[in-house]
Amino acid sequence: MSGDFFQPGRSTITRQSSLLPAALNTTFDPQSRVSDSIENVQPGQALPSVVILTALPGDFLAVKAHLRDVCEQIHPETQTVYEFGQFIFGQGAWDVLLVETGQGNTRSANETQRAIAYFKPDVVLFVGTAGGRKDVKIGDVVAGSKIYNYESGKDEEVFRPRPEAERASYPLEQRAKAVVRAWLERRKTPGSEHLPRAFVGAIAAGESVIASTESETAKLLHRNYGDALAVEKEGYGFLAAARQSQGVSAIVIRGISNLLDGKEIADKEGSQELAARNASEFAFEILAQLHGSGSSLVGAEIPQENIEEILKFDLNWKPPTSTAILRFEQDNNGYSIRAHHSQLQTLEIAADRTTLRIELGQFEQLQPWTIETVGDLENYKPKDCLIGKILKWLRYLQNHEPTFVCLMIAEPPTSIVPWELLNLGDRALGLTLQTVRVADDEDGIRVSSLDGACCQGKAMVYTTDDEFEAATQLCLEFPYNYETFFHADPEGILMHWQQIKMEVGLIVMTDASLQQVAVGKRRFFLKRSEMFKRSSSLIMLQSLTGDNSHRALATELLDHGVAGVLGLLEAVDKEISQQIIRLFFEEYRRDANVPIPELLRRMRQEIAQRLDTELTDEMARLYLATSMYAYYGHPMTVLQLTPAEDTP
């Protein structure tokens, strides 16, 4: 087997052993999500925002380490690459846009102006490292109350300075002073004397790297800018640009990485990283203490939306004991799962994003499926990880609740777990339980009715010229009346549905036509189609061309009155797909009165039994593919097709 459980862009793990279980078993204990509350902004309002500029990559990374959910943003005109994320602390949060300017006052001024125009922040910070000049040690932090442009002057026989300075915004300077005091207090704690110190004071900025206290520039600073604590190259340009933007507060924060003399030695000892880290710490401590921004530009219009509607619901309503519900959610921080059953305490667990390493997306890389894939899955015995805990909970339920047969699964389209293939005791879950995929919203409400729909009427097959032969083959084995329709364009199907007057129990789509219709147009037709309002229909969606599941389409069809949808979670080879359809109808022929999820379960069981006696890759592929079929709709829906008159 050549593939591993690695999904580009989704998991940070590196490629490991080709053995599936080895990759899966590296999962570790879930971590509880931190319970935060956001108090520095009014509900309905935008978070306060800050642009942080850095000159060097090391400074950039030190700042980025404080952010969550970082993603890239590209300036639409200049193609400047920003990184956007959130700084979330105890009682608040900030939107942070991070940019690396490169060195020098001109560059920093340009990038500052551009970033302010693009992001409209409340605050801009320049965070980075500097050389220490006076009173400071390596690792200390200086927040610039004013920044001198030491290169301003007239160059005659001797250089005659004409001092220029930009000041930090007053509130930020004040807040910086408060942080300095806090750091000072912290150092007083016994054992904390080694902590860095912080200062608010003057900084000198120019284009030179000053590597000696004996250099001409150092002497110039000594003569004319004696109060400058540190020397750097971007602060003046940054503040000058920030000053031109109304209402944006700005300050420069620098960690001391060298003391001019011995710069190279200090750099080698890691002083750059230390200084960058300390400067970032200081910057974020300032942000954490700046409350009450609330500067939403337009969101403030109606900050509170009172829903006039009174919601009435029965708090005591429980689904039948036959059914358990899994609610699986994903956000940028990771996953959370709740497992519910009316007779068992709800299981609620969360895990960060690196702990869940079994998703359908990973199956794609394991194609073509082989016996080895099935073997790996059977050997997969997760214990204390998120998946393992859910399986344990389901096993317990299965052992103690004899009526438990159905598992409803609500999960995000971006992260689908192949539950049917995972082990529940000594058998795969999909062989033991009926599984129903539900959308996030209305499907759950449908469950509150105990009676399922009965999809009754004729069967219809939609096919294209290319698919006709296969469709005919399929229909030949179809024991009930069917009508076959060809369509030149996908919209033709939707228009046809508007015109149909008869009861339709089943619609089989032999290709991905419906997915090819623009979503808005599809909704337009579906809304006007009376068929699904009149008929109770099951739609069977066949092969996929896209890279995602049928979930979104299924949800949409259900929203427009379709009783149930049989779709695929992951792309399956067409030939195998046709075999599965035949198997499905074989099961249906044996017993037409069982709900559709049970038909699917029986079909999986049938293939699994064949696999026990016929250990071939082909059978293994068929077994894996059957588990890719998912049903969306009411768990009790049954199919009652009208038999053809000439059917024996």
Next chain:
Amino acid sequence: MTDRSLFFAVKPIIHYPREAQVGKTYLMTIDLQPEEGSQWQHEQEEYPIYCKVNSEFFSIKPVGESVVVLHRFGGSYGEMSFLLTATQENADGEINITLVNAWGVAIRTIKLPVNLIKIQQVSNDRPTISDLPIISDEQIYTSKNKLYVICIGGSGAKCLESLIHVAATGVLGDSKLEVLFVDPDESNGNVERTRNSLNIYQKCQELVNAGDRSIDAGWMSAQIKYHGLWSPFAETSQSRDLGSFFHYNALKSTDPALSSFFDVLYSADERNQNLDEGFRGRPAIGAAVMSQIDLRRLGEEPWSSLLQSIEADAMNGQNPRVLLCGSMFGGTGASGLPTIAQLINYRFNNIRQSIRLGCVFLLPYFSFTAPPDAENQEGLFASADGFLLKTEAALQYLADRGGDLFDTIYLLGNETTENANFSIGRSSQRNSPHFIELMAALAAKDFLFEDRMDSVMLLSRQKAGLVTWQDLPDWPNVKKLMGSTVRLSYFWLSEIVKELEQAARVPGFNLFTKQAPWLDRYYDRGNRGESTFKLDTPNQQEAINTISLWCRDHLRWVNELHQCGSDRIELFKTESFGNLNGNVRHDSLSDLIVDDIRDRRTKHQQDDLANIKNSLDNRSKKDINRGTAELVRSLYKQLSI
């Protein structure tokens, strides 16, 4: 089957952005509150309702647990929060909220409309007042700068009245203010009321700040020094008419050409009108009088002490800020403001760079109708008809000449004008506070704390005819501080004063403290010999009276602010303290602030009478501070939102 009688009715309370900018992150909160009268007929004490929020237009992230737990005592344990980052632009979209019950069943879906706007689009729009970046909370309202306010005319005085009340709430932190009135009408009703408010504030501020202060830069921490009222006629012993002021009769003989020119400029009525009651809405008269003020006059009191103080601050690197405040459409303000600004500029020519000079100009925001016989009875009188024309002329002057005069100019106006009672001046010129004056006070705060240079900012409120908290600059902090102060004033008058009065009446304070033990925390008992902290001593009784006076004055100002005829003001629910002479009850404490976002549980904890008194009875601090000042400080802390 489900028994319908077990259905439980709740109202979702959802805060979310109806409009969102792409790239910005918004805080969304969801809470469920049982409908009034809903009966809890369930076996369990509490039920969780889980919540799933999704939208194709936002990246959504829960903050903490996404669950609201309903409990049998009529509420929830708190809202759930989500962070929404808008990802698509120029779209009308939806946010879907799915509520899931304890058994995992989705019981309801709520769809919320939302409009997403590209960030660059918005930058071209006129921002609203709430767009002003707010970086400070009340803790960093500390400024080494001093604010000098020169109020010119009746409108200027009214702005100062608002500034005094705003400063009292802590919005200016512990700043130092020095103020001076300029008005030829020394008995102007608006000036008189402002002076009265200032007097009450100064006494209360001194009382509250005596001893070891326990409030940092908050309520009552701003210091206001009053330099007095100056009238251009102050030193004039002659008749106070324009003719006398310019020695018109003498001119006729000494310089006939000039006197003829004077005739061209001013009618006989204007020349002879007594100006004791102001310039009667005529900037032309005011400009002539004011132009006669020279540096010599500024060397006299009350100017001299004010200007010396400004000079000393500038020399010491304190960056003093001088704010002139007046109307643009009347007589005194329109004529006096530029004249005085020019004189100050000239006076501080050498140190001008160290001084920031600003002005608040009020555009027409009220009008009145003069009675038909006004002219016969009163001579010249101001007319609202000419307000716009005069404003245009004044703006033109400001555009031509004022650009170099001021560092910052605040122009404040309103779409509609408030109908005021007609008055020619003196004590009868007494108009209710107006929200424009509150904005002027907040402009003064902006001037004190911000360095706005070289650009024009246009700010507007969000909806015509309505003033909400979101329309105030720095509104979250202003709301918090003004809200806390109104709550304190209200509770003091409705509850504390009554108990103090009763305690003073009951013979034997010891007996009373058994029923109100918190009294014991702040006042000494009767048998403790001589003590300045006995409730019935004159100094404590005077302190109680001082605080009550200030609370009444503050609530009066807040209430009158809401009685605006032209606009609906939705800052406070003033019904509870509309009539301060009636029976003020504490019941409405939780319901004083419009859009009070505290949840029900917090309100209960913070506003429950027993809880407040228990917090006052904090015996661990028994030996620190005592007396009425400490009582009111403790109460403010407890009632702060």
